[in-house]
Amino acid sequence: MNKADWIEGMARGMAVLESFDTERQRLNATLTAQRTGLTRAAARRHLLTLAELNYLETDGQYFWLSAKVLGFAGSYLSSARLPRAVQPTLHQLSLATQLSCSVAVLQNDAVIIVARGIWQGCDLPAKTSHSVLAYGLHVGTRLPAHATSTGQVLLANLQAAPLKAWLEANPLSRLTARTATQAKDLKQKLKQVAKQDYCLALEEHELGVDxxxxxxxxxxxxxxxxxxxxxxxxGPNAPDLVTRWLALLQQTAQALRPLI
Structure with missing residues (x-):
């Protein structure tokens, strides 16, 4: 892109919007500055402007996303080919496995869920169920790429140079004791993921979730x-995910190839 065409103010405004996620749903100027790299004064001006444009709501101190941002999500879901192509298959997969499933794409340091198949009959313990819902496993959720199965599959398929750049640009935060927080450890797992062409992530993003x-x-x-x-x-006696479901998951991916 030509530098003369770059609009810095727009980029900063989008960065402020992107600083809101399922883990930080309400932000003040200080928190926004920390998340975007802006000064506190600049963050405050961007927050106030976005609130004036009705993209944010506020109580005078904290800000949160308004329903207006759903217009972008709705337009994407109704027009983008990928979510529409995979959604019927995800419903079938959830019914067959009695598990929830997702399709995600890589964007910067995170994966974004673009389609979901949700198994409604699961009976989760109260603590686990609340935790899963708190992380917002729904369409549009951003999850850290290094700590998720979809993220590791996507990273494992990057070429050497883009992967090196990604590792240098993104800190590997610890989410559980099983999360890889050192680049060398993550690279070692990604090599294995690339070799076997699938990823098993056991409690790397959230305890009790594989x-x-x-x-x-x-x-x-x-x-x-x-x-x-x-x-x-x-529980400890639950069947191994790979043994139980890998073949079906691979068959599903193969069946989707002509559609995407």
């Missing part, structure tokens, strides 16, 4: 997204 993911490729063989199954609240 996930199995495979890449979604189009007919040219280009990776478009990642598909996973998520199991919550499994």
């Amino acid at each position: 996930a199995l993911a495979v890449p979604l490729r189009n007919e040219r063989g280009d990776m478009v997204a990642a598909l996973n199954l998520v199991r919550s609240g499994a």
